Amino acid sequence: MRIKSRIAAGLVVAAGLLSGCGSDTDSAQTLTIYRDILKGLVTPNATGGGSGVTEADIAATLQRTDRPLALVNAEDRKSQALVVEIERNGPYRTFATRDRQTFITRGGMVTGTRGLGGDLMSSDATALLRLVSARSPGTAPYVMRFLTPDNQTVTESYTCTVSPGASAPFALGAVNQTGRIVTAACTGEDGEFTNGYIVAGDGYILAARQFLGEATGILALQAVRR
Numbered sequence: 001m002r003i004k005s006r007i008a009a010g011l012v013v014a015a016g017l018l019s020g021c022g023s024d025t026d027s028a029q030t031l032t033i034y035r036d037i038l039k040g041l042v043t044p045n046a047t048g049g050g051s052g053v054t055e056a057d058i059a060a061t062l063q064r065t066d067r068p069l070a071l072v073n074a075e076d077r078k079s080q081a082l083v084v085e086i087e088r089n090g091p092y093r094t095f096a097t098r099d100r101q102t103f104i105t106r107g108g109m110v111t112g113t114r115g116l117g118g119d120l121m122s123s124d125a126t127a128l129l130r131l132v133s134a135r136s137p138g139t140a141p142y143v144m145r146f147l148t149p150d151n152q153t154v155t156e157s158y159t160c161t162v163s164p165g166a167s168a169p170f171a172l173g174a175v176n177q178t179g180r181i182v183t184a185a186c187t188g189e190d191g192e193f194t195n196g197y198i199v200a201g202d203g204y205i206l207a208a209r210q211f212l213g214e215a216t217g218i219l220a221l222q223a224v225r226r
Helices: 015-019 024-038 055-064 126-134
Strands: 069-074 079-089 092-096 102-106 109-114 120-124 138-147 153-172 175-188 191-199 205-211 218-225
Touching: 055 069, 055 079, 055 218, 069 092, 069 102, 109 126, 109 205, 126 138, 126 153, 126 175, 126 191, 138 175, 153 191, 153 218, 175 205, 175 218
Parallel strands: none
Antiparallel strands: 069 079, 069 218, 079 092, 092 102, 102 109, 109 120, 120 138, 138 153, 153 175, 175 191, 191 205, 205 218
């Protein structure tokens, strides 16, 4: 299986590009990078028109439960859902939809899925998460294991270059914080992709836009209540 680059080419960044220095051309490229990261982070429809989750849905769900909540946006499948935390095991949290599709996270990063088809069964993301949470530059290994249609597990290994960028406000539901954009450009024998994150000062990932394999594509997970 050959993974295609699923995020705009402008997301492939060099550390120097994000340093805040450079030419006007560099500045324009930087803005493009940030827009590409943020475009997958959905602002719910305040009027309730169209499809997807609305601000009214979020407000009602916040009233119904005091549990942590998140908004999932599966870009390739053009679907959104609110998910509620149903389990916590050490640093790992499991969020679920009403249909019991589940998303396992650590520090706000998606590390596994269930019920989506072609699921991310597990991942080795400790070193990558350490850099992203610290909003620090560096390289880290990243391993993802996917379930194939014939119930085989396929392992894919990558090396990711982490680059911190500009600060960005994040406001959704009960969360209103300023974070910092961090990108992770990952390459391996199976292809390449770039994930984007908005990371709070305490290291928690407020929003993650990640490539989760060919079956799922790009998925954005945003905190509604931490």
